Amino acid sequence: MIRKADTLGTFQIESRAQMSMLPRIKPRTFYDLVIEVAIVRPGPIQGDMVHPYLRRREGKEAVIYPKPELEKVLGKTLGVPLFQEQAMRVAIACAGFTPSEADQLRRSMATFKHTGGVSKFRDKLVSGMIAHGYEREYAEQTFRQLEGFGSYGFPESHAASFALIAYASSWLKCHHPDVFCAALLNAQPMGFYAPAQIVRDAREHGVDVRPVCVNASRFDCSLEPTEEDRFAVRLGLRMVRGFANAHAAALIAARADEPFASIDDLWHRAGVPAVALVQLAEADAFRASLKLARREALWAIKALRDEPLPLFAAASAREAKTVPELHEPTVTLRPMTAGSEVVEDYGHVGADVAKSSGQFSAWRLVPPAHCDLHRGHAGPRRMLAQVRRPGARAANAGLGEGRRVHHHRGRDRHRQSRDLAKTL
Numbered sequence: 012m013i014r015k016a017d018t019l020g021t022f023q024i025e026s027r028a029q030m031s032m033l034p035r036i037k038p039r040t041f042y043d044l045v046i047e048v049a050i051v052r053p054g055p056i057q058g059d060m061v062h063p064y065l066r067r068r069e070g071k072e073a074v075i076y077p078k079p080e081l082e083k084v085l086g087k088t089l090g091v092p093l094f095q096e097q098a099m100r101v102a103i104a105c106a107g108f109t110p111s112e113a114d115q116l117r118r119s120m121a122t123f124k125h126t127g128g129v130s131k132f133r134d135k136l137v138s139g140m141i142a143h144g145y146e147r148e149y150a151e152q153t154f155r156q157l158e159g160f161g162s163y164g165f166p167e168s169h170a171a172s173f174a175l176i177a178y179a180s181s182w183l184k185c186h187h188p189d190v191f192c193a194a195l196l197n198a199q200p201m202g203f204y205a206p207a208q209i210v211r212d213a214r215e216h217g218v219d220v221r222p223v224c225v226n227a228s229r230f231d232c233s234l235e236p237t238e239e240d241r242f243a244v245r246l247g248l249r250m251v252r253g254f255a256n257a258h259a260a261a262l263i264a265a266r267a268d269e270p271f272a273s274i275d276d277l278w279h280r281a282g283v284p285a286v287a288l289v290q291l292a293e294a295d296a297f298r299a300s301l302k303l304a305r306r307e308a309l310w311a312i313k314a315l316r317d318e319p320l321p322l323f324a325a326a327s328a329r330e331a332k333t334v335p336e337l338h339e340p341t342v343t344l345r346p347m348t349a350g351s352e353v354v355e356d357y358g359h360v361g362a363d364v365a366k367s368s369g370q371f372s373a374w375r376l377v378p379p380a381h382c383d384l385h386r387g388h389a390g391p392r393r394m395l396a397q398v399r400r401p402g403a404r405a406a407n408a409g410l411g412e413g414r415r416v417h418h419h420r421g422r423d424r425h426r427q428s429r430d431l432a433k434t435l
Contacts, residue, residue, distance in 0.1 A: 012185045013038055013178075019212045020195050021180040023048050023173050025203055035065055042087065044178055049093050049170040058156040064091040077145055080104045091156070094167035098157045102132075105153075106139030116157075188216040189234060189242040196232040196250070206250065210362040219243035222364035223250055224299035225277060225291060226270040230259045251294040252359050258287040273301065274311045288312045293359040295352075305355060306344045 012018070014037045016030040024033065024044075028051045038044045046064075055061050066072035067089040074089050076082035084100040085092060092098055099117050102108035108116065116132050133154055140150035165173075184191040192213035196206055204212075210220050219237060221227075223246045227235070230249050234242035248259040258281075265271075265281040274297065278288060291297065292308035303311065347355070356364050 013044070013181050018181060018184075019204055020191065020202065020209055021177060021184055023177045024181070026051075027203075036068065041174065041178065044174040045167070045170045046088065046093060048173045048177060049165040049167070052165055054165070055093055058092075058158065060091045060093060060156055064089055064093070067091070077149060078105065078143070092153070094165060094170065096167045101153065101157070102136060102139075105143055105145065106136045106150075107143065108135070108139065184216075187241070188213055189218045189244055192218055192220070193232045193234055193244045196244070196246070205361065207357060207362040210364075213244065217241070220362075220364070221245045222299055223248060223291075223294050223296040223360060225262065225296050226266060226300040228296070229263060230256070246360065246362070246364060248296075250360050250362070251290055251296065252361065254287060254290045254294075258283045270300065274303070274308060275315070278315050285312055285315050288315065290359070293355065295356065295360075295364065304344075305347060305352075310344060 013024070013033060016033040018024045018030060018033065023029065024047060029047070032047060032051050036043060036047050036050075038047055049055070050061055050064065055064075063072065067074050076085070076090055081090070081101070081104070084097055084104055088094075088097065092101060095117050099108075099113040102113045102116055103110065112132075112135075116136075119132065136154050136157070137147065137150045140153065141147055145153075180191075183194075192209060195202075195209050199206055213220055218241065221235065221243050228245055228248050230247050232247040232250070233245050235245050237243050248254055248262070261283055262277070262281045265277070271277040271280065274288065277283075278285070289309065289312055292303075292305055292312055295305050297303040297308040298305075301308075353363055356362065
């Protein structure tokens, strides 16, 4: 999974830069992961360490150590200094630095961008390496690489700690993607990725992500048993945009004895204001258990007010059940289009909870067989193009020449925009 860069949401190796590097390094051991964490940093990049290491790892460049002591220091990284500890050991073993001087070099690497402290070690390092039998060109190249650590390079111990957490998070995602998804959603906001991307990635790994439900959701995203070996992830009330913690606590406490039977029942028992119910309706939280779509739920909420009438409150207390204040005839509302549902999901939950956005793939233009695209024209009279979209038959759109094109252009654009709006 790591070698395929399937690391969305994992620790440290989730960024685009790390993802692009993983298929090139192809980690096989834990130490490969340590190098992966350390190499995508400004220091190795500025010091021109990345490409030499990759070429040597892929066998495109020979690994040459001018002296045996250098192989002891840089053997694990194929002759390329990637860690601050290696810089110190190179200075001691190859340039005659004392441990105290090497530690000063390490300290100066951390503040080089602000003070230029590494540069004062240039003459001592280069002359020391020449005195130990290294060529000047190699000594100067080594100093340029060490100077790159001034743009932020990792200690090996730091990289190893990060790699351990990266491996642990990757193991959790690989073997328990349901738990991993729920944990990431409950930790938002964080990381590089929004909840919509986390939900989509979890579904691609076979996780059933269920929408927010007034009778099933807790405040945090939770796990629900399924008939398979893994759990389903139930989105929590925290995902509803603008929904207050206090309202969520009141709702969960009120339904402890029995689930809500209707919006009116929820309103009386939970005591949350109508504006909170509107937020739940916009998040489609009444559909899963009460079978009320967004528009139906919003229509029902319109009949409520923040305080029940005293007469009906007394009747509800006497009957030990919710007595509705108004009996209205059933109203059939026009259902929302699938595209509008997706827009509302992203706007009020931050993710596509209906799993329907995948059907809206980009439209593509498919030229007919007689259209000569290489010559840049489609015959003397007109050009035809087939516009295809999923779930619809191909439609031929013809563009004539001369005045007729100019005359109908505005009307055709208006018709195309109107038809596109209907399909969405």
